[in-house]
Amino acid sequence: MALILKSIKLSCMQTNCYLVFDSEKKNALVVDPGEYNQALENMLKENKIEKLDYILLTHGHFDHILGTKKLSDNFGGKIVIHKDDEICLRDKTYSLSSPYASGEAVCKADILVADGDKLPFASRDITVIHTPGHTKGGVCYLLENMLFSGDTLFKGTVGRSDFPGGDYKTLLSSAAKLTRLEGNYNVYPGHEDFTTLEEERWSNPYCQ
Numbered sequence: 354m355a356l357i358l359k360s361i362k363l364s365c366m367q368t369n370c371y372l373v374f375d376s377e378k379k380n381a382l383v384v385d386p387g388e389y390n391q392a393l394e395n396m397l398k399e400n401k402i403e404k405l406d407y408i409l410l411t412h413g414h415f416d417h418i419l420g421t422k423k424l425s426d427n428f429g430g431k432i433v434i435h436k437d438d439e440i441c442l443r444d445k446t447y448s449l450s451s452p453y454a455s456g457e458a459v460c461k462a463d464i465l466v467a468d469g470d471k472l473p474f475a476s477r478d479i480t481v482i483h484t485p486g487h488t489k490g491g492v493c494y495l496l497e498n499m500l501f502s503g504d505t506l507f508k509g510t511v512g513r514s515d516f517p518g519g520d521y522k523t524l525l526s527s528a529a530k531l532t533r534l535e536g537n538y539n540v541y542p543g544h545e546d547f548t549t550l551e552e553e554r555w556s557n558p559y560c561q
């Protein structure tokens with residue numbers, strides 16, 4: 354069964370939200386539902402997804418998590434986040450959502466992950482890579498040839514490190530950790546364009 358990937362931009366930050374499912378539609382997951390709206394619901398319904406296995410959160414910023422509660426209420430899915438960003442699901446100060454005053458961030462994580470953890474999905478493993486620097490509990494998820502890089506690695510650059518919990522040097526070592534992965538991956542970042550790890554190895558000044 355091949356894996357199929359769809360994406361949509363959500364929230365005022367135009368955050369990339371991803372839907373991955375196998376061709377038989379037995380397993381499905383969503384990465385970073387920054388908002389729950391009709392477009393997200395339509396993406397699931399159009400692809401005949403009735404139930405999610407996971408909602409994977411790359412980190413706890415509001416533009417990546419605010420749709421989590423409604424999405425899991427409507428489609429299920431274990432909520433997965435790194436233990437150091439879990440507080441963002443409960444506390445608006447940490448998710449930076451205070452100015453947006455939305456109550457829907459409040460939810461409970463089902464799985465708290467750490468570096469190297471593996472989650473079974475569609476006869477494969479999702480591997481968790483802890484990549485702090487943008488936030489303390491930022492992670493990337495590896496699944497087959499896909500790398501969901503959150504706000505750690507973007508096409509040609511890296512994420513901001515000036516938010517609470519961020520640290521520039523740590524972010525650079527996280528980018529280097531990704532660069533050192535063997536082989537090539539399609540990189541699906543939290544914002545802007547998709548890229549590949551090989552392209553970033555050669556062209557991204559923060560990956561040198």
Ligand SMILES: [Zn+2]
Nearest residue numbers: 412414487504
């Ligand atoms: Zn962020």
Ligand SMILES: [Zn+2]
Nearest residue numbers: 414416504543
């Ligand atoms: Zn973001």
